[in-house]
Amino acid sequence: MMHIRRSPEEIAANRARYEDHQKKGLEFAPKALPAPSPLPALPISADAIIHQETIPGSWYWSTKLLRGEAIRIDQAESNSTVALVAWNAHDTSERINLVDTVKMQWTTALGKGRVIFSDMGRVMFSLIEDSSGANDCLMGGSTAASNAAKYPGVKTRNTRDNLILVACKLGLDRRDIAGVLNLFAPVSVDYAGGFAWRGKRSNSGDYAELRAEMDMLVGFSNCPHPLDPDPIYQPKPVIVTRFRAAAPAADDLCRTATAEAIRGFQNNTMMLA
């Protein structure tokens, strides 16, 4: 097999460039890690609210969300996990991409100040508020099989089927679900890569606010996370409020916290031009 290797000089130059880049990326880290949003959540002014939906435990919902609008997902009195998917409303082949999201921001810990990327290198959501600091992008949602194993003999709904219903009712199908973001899911990763439920980091009244950075279709499923230690299937309602967000200031945290977010928003600007 013929193969010509790159020269040591080329490799050294690339490595130096990467190390410089990594150093710059990590220098942003302190700014990218603000404290979780305070509880309780401040009320949203009534004239900003576009719609409010209570998703019953175990059910799904979807909404259109326009750029500049936001959604608050409020656990109300429950400690539910909410699984979320999203597509670009104008081209649904562009969708939430969690592997790019974590790789580009150097972390799987997605909380206040972070952004959620699409597969096209553009920002879909800014996480403008997040009181739990406990969101999971690795494990995905429950399935019929995972529920059957965890709640034997109990009739349950699951996130996989819920999100297939969401997709199909939007004219999409199961090919269009490439991963879900779990809000309010305190999953920890140990040095061997093992997952565990980190205790009750998620509290009644926890909330997250996601500002839309492009026009989107957003789907939700309100089912227990696969690692939720509660042995009884009893998901509680969550409240999703769609509202007009305040315009981002010049020093908006999500838009300035990392070099990667700055470049991602440049890609958004090119899309809108």
Place this chain on the structure above:
Amino acid sequence: MTDFAPTCPPRSLENAVEDHFIPAEASWSGVVRKGQTIRIEDSYGQQAIDTLFYRADDFAERYSNQDTMRAQTGAYVGIGTKLISNEGNVMLTMTADSCGRHDTSAGACSCESNTVRFGHGAKYLHACRDNFVLEISKHGMSKRDIVPNINFFMNVPISPDGKMTIVDGISAPGDYVELVAEMDVLCVISNCPQINNPCNGFDPTPIRVLIWDAVTHIGA
């Protein structure tokens, strides 16, 4: 080329039913039948090999990184890992691994993500996602069919506080993984062309793919 390392006495280079050399930066796809074993060899070492699997008779069923991580309650891929589809079925099981560390949480490089990671000057560089688009288009699929993949031989440690970064691969020349197919699958590989990070030591190199029939079908 490295020496052949037997993992099963009846399997040899001579009775492999397929033997493919995949040049640096190139892509490949092929069907692995139920019961067959596929070996993916990192011939020169430190080469990330981005891989996707689709059920051969229903491409809407495909590899799911989240279901795979959920099913084994862990982030890394190694011996014994069952690769799970979006329908919760076992697609393949990893039966041999001479390296010990493979990633499925960091996805593939793309021209678009490279602009975010490395700046807009990195946009017009060969990337895995383009390899995947070209390769799956041969099978009637499109961009929407690309899902988060496995990165064989890519080292992406995650720390308990969530930090993750791609670090130098630990694979040596000739390291390999073997997977036995539990259903007929289309295997799609992008031999990663990324030269902006250490996933392949900044020097993409060729790889090799071998396929054997089930041992019971080999004469002897």
